[in-house]
Structures are given as C-alpha cells and as structure tokens.
Amino acid sequence: MTQPTIRTVAVVGAGVIGRSWIRVFARAGCETRVFDPDPEQLARALEWARESADEDEALGFIDAGAAAEEGRAVRRCDTLEEVLSGAGWVQESGPETLAVKQRIFADLDAAAEPGTVLASSTSAHDMSRIADGLPGAGRCVVAHPVNPPHVIPMVELLPGEATHPEALSAAVAFLESVGQSPVQMNRYLPGFLLNRLQAALLREAVFLYGSGAASAEAIDTVVREGLGLRWALLGPFGTGHTNADSGAGEYYRRYGDAYRETWRELEADPEFSERVIDGIHAETEGIYGASATEALCAWRDRVVRRIRALKEDDPPPGGSTPVSGR
C-alpha cells in the first residue's frame, strides 16, 4: 500500500463507526489518536480494535505481526486537546443530531491546528449547516462511510457551501492513501447517494412483500443470488454496459421506454406498518437465523473481504479506474 498522505489522525467519537475507523487509519500506518467523552465507550472501542486486528491476522487478512504494529499506532486520548495535537485529519463520528454535530465542529474548529481537515461521518446532515458560521468552515467536509469502513471501502465525500476545493482534494487523496474508495457528491441531497439508492431498492422490496406478491425470502434471494452478484462487480451503469454489444448507450436507448413503463408501476409509498415489519422480521429470522446478528456480521465481513480480494486479483479488463482502493 502507498503511504498515507496524512500521518497523524484523530478519531473523535468511538462508537461502532468510530472504532472501525481506528482500524482503517492504524492499519494504513497512521498515528491514530482516539477520543470519546465516554471513557467506557473509549475503552471498549480500543479493546474491539485490538481484537478485530488479531482476528484479521488469524484469518490471513493482514500479515503476521501486523496486528501488533497496528496496536502500537493507536493512542488513547482523554481530552479533545490531546487528540487534536498534531493531527492532520479529524474523523468525527458522534451522535447523529445536527445541534450536537454543530457543537462538536465548533469545538474542533477552535482547537485544531490550521491545516487540519475536519471530516464528519454523518449519514444525514449537510456540512453547510454543521459548519455554518465557523471560521474554519472551509476545511470541513462530510466523509460518510459504509458500515463497517474497515471492511467496505466506499466513502461518500460531500463539501458544504463553504468547503475549499483544496480540502476536498486533500480528503480524496488521504482516503485513497489509506485504502478507501472515496466518491464525491457535487452537492447535498438528503440521504446522499448511498442511502437514496438503498432506500429506492428497499421501498420496492417492502412493496413487493407487503402486497403479497412474494415472500421476504424470495425477494432477498432475487438480490442475493441474482442482482447482487452482478452489483458486487458492476454498478447500475456498468450492468447496463454489459447488456448490449456496444454498451450502456445502446442498452438504455433500446430499453429506455421499458424502464419508464416499469417506473410507473413502482409504488411510491408502500405499507410499512407493524404488520409488514413483523412479517419481514419473522421471515428474515427464518432465512438467516434468530439473534445471530453478531455471527452474521462476522460472516458478512469475512466474505466481503474475500470478494474484494478476488476483485483485486482479477480486475476488470479495459478499465481505466482501479475497482478497489486496497
């Protein structure tokens, strides 16, 4: 892997997302400082990061000795001043409330050194509002990961209205240098890219289930053993590109009207009641097992990383863009 473009990083907020960011940065060789106002959450996150690195070593995802090296790169900090000292990147993963984010960013902007980029893991809020009125609004950016970021590389980058282009390009370079796959949004839309695309699929899945057209298992199988096998390799446009001899343009010209017709059939506001949710829950337990969330997530993370390794070993032909950042 390349060297990280920023050597010292502050992780602020050490919940489920923050703890996974510890691994992203420490694994890449960054001096990784971690702070959380709740000392117990902080201790749990550091313990989780150690155990997670050990597991990765045992599974062969990182080299022998790498977990110990990662551990040495991580430092527990008990104050905001300590975590920010010397940090060139701050990854904030606090509670998802606008007022809380605004307060945290005011504190970060007041205490961080001038060149430091301030990134938020928010999945919902506009950086124009989080950093509104701050002297350092130009260095603030949204860097929203997919959970968990140490397993799934995609990170959504969104500037606020005041964000400097240099802060955005520094963010792209840094995230790529630690093995993530940053994608940029040009402007804020509620839900960003990822949650809008996810919600679009879920809405139709909820409609198909709730209307009695198919079981939850049938709908999940269509994705897991059908569409998803392709989407792990090719996004919606790449999928179109493989569906006609001369590529996406030919395909969408030929089937544009058929898609528009299907779009008119889709339900905009499906029933998502207690009845529907209870039914989905019961059937989903039947497919994937009850109360097995932790084991199921460990399985997902393991297989996702093996899929990423497959893609690295066998990249797409003729492409100009690396499919994966690490």
Next chain:
Amino acid sequence: MTQPTIRTVAVVGAGVIGRSWIRVFARAGCETRVFDPDPEQLARALEWARESADEDEALGFIDAGAAAEEGRAVRRCDTLEEVLSGAGWVQESGPETLAVKQRIFADLDAAAEPGTVLASSTSAHDMSRIADGLPGAGRCVVAHPVNPPHVIPMVELLPGEATHPEALSAAVAFLESVGQSPVQMNRYLPGFLLNRLQAALLREAVFLYGSGAASAEAIDTVVREGLGLRWALLGPFGTGHTNADSGAGEYYRRYGDAYRETWRELEADPEFSERVIDGIHAETEGIYGASATEALCAWRDRVVRRIRALKEDDPPPGGSTPVSGR
C-alpha cells in the same frame, strides 16, 4: 450434485438465453435437446455451448472430462416434434412478443407429451395471457432467469391463473435439482420481482446522474464498492437484519420514519433523455473500457462464479436455507 428430477429436457429457442440454458441442463446431466427455427442460430448456440464448457474446464469451474460429457448430453433437433420427443421439461426462450409466445405455446402444448412442464424464459409476459385458452394451460409456467443462467442461479417462477400447483412444485424441484435457485412470485406484476427491483435502483441512479448530484463513476462506485458488496451476500431484508442487535424488526422500527422521509425525496420520473444517456455512456466507457463488452462479460461471469464458490465454502451461520443451489 443431486440427480435432476427430470432427465430429458427440450431447449426451444437458442439465442443468448437459450444457449446458456443448454449449459445449465447438460452440465446437470440432463439429455438436452435443442431446437431453433433458425438453423444458423441453432448451430452457433451449440458451438458456443461447447466452447463455453471447454473454457469452464480450463478455468477449473468444472472437472476434467466434464466438458466432453456435457457435449455428449446435447442433441441438435431440426423439428419441434423431435425436440419434444421424450422431454419432461421444455424451456422456451423465443422472441419477447406476446403474440409470438402465444403461438409457440400453442404449438408446444399441442405436441408435447401430457406430463411435460412448459416453461417460458419471458421477462415481461403474464403466463395467464401466454397460455390463455390452451388445453394444457395448467402445465405452463414462467421461469425467468438472470442472464446468463449458467452463471447466475436465480430463476423467477410465476404461475398463470390456470397453472396447477403440481406444475409449480415440479418446477421448483427440477430447477433446484439442476443447481438453480428458483424463487416464486405469488402473482403476476409487470416486471416481476427482478426487473422491478433493478428498475427501482436504476431510476434513482439516473436521477442522481442527470441532476448533476454526482458522476456516473461515483454512483457506480457506491454500488460496486459499497452496497453491492453486501447485496451479494444479503438481500435488502438480510441487510436490515445485520443493522440492529435484535435484527430486522428492531432496525425497521427504528429507521422506518427515516426511510419514509427518504422515499419522499426520490424522483419518480427522472430525465432519461439522449443527453443523459450519452453522458452515462461516455462516463461508463471511461470506467469499464470502450467496446469491451465481451471481455467485460467474461470477467463478470468468472468473478461471479468465484463469489458463488466463496459462499458455498463459507455459508451464513444459523441460516436454515442454503444460500446457493450449487
């Protein structure tokens, strides 16, 4: 693999979908008879099936000698009567026009032996209309695959109004016995399950691109390096099941309102003009290469099969359902 529940199969229509079905059935050990009214298309399909099996042997997807055995199981037929003789399953993959399908099914129903199941690969038409008025409407069923079915296992099964339950259960048993993953729809909806789910995702992708919110590459990366890595393992409901400690019910109860809010933001009828299609095409070529459809499809098929092998070697914990049929 288990033995196929039906030993002799007729492939009627040998275009891109039909030729891939040849491989599904022959690989599973079925006596596979193939007919197409166009003798050149028939010859090309049989040649493709031979070459494809050889490639699979070279890549290690099938055992040594298996390609030769597959080849011996395939027989070219020059008439409908010949292809139907002794067949217990007919897989029709003709042109996607209702009137043509109706004519083909009338011919099939008149000539096939009484116990034979008549399945259509249609992605669009209702079996209630295709088989309307036929004496054997009870044995007719839609079996819509994902292209290409010898690589991607999911098959949508839809009864028509007249379809007998026994024909449907015979179809489930047979498709599972040849290594596919059949899913059942309870009733016809335009686009079935797969194309509705695919169209739902594409609509939002087209909107995000056309509105200037992000590049085609950013949108494809969100799926390919984010959502799609999970969707290859867990459908939309399985994904929800991993997002809260006690599973899908807890997750959807907690975030139901947030999803509804995002649903209201999604665009129902995005611009899908020449301008948008040309832009998507140009950017997609930049990502995946120009005029590389054949190589790109070969790559996709190779990596998809390796993903399926990963899933077979490491199935989800606690689940009661096999993730993959072969």
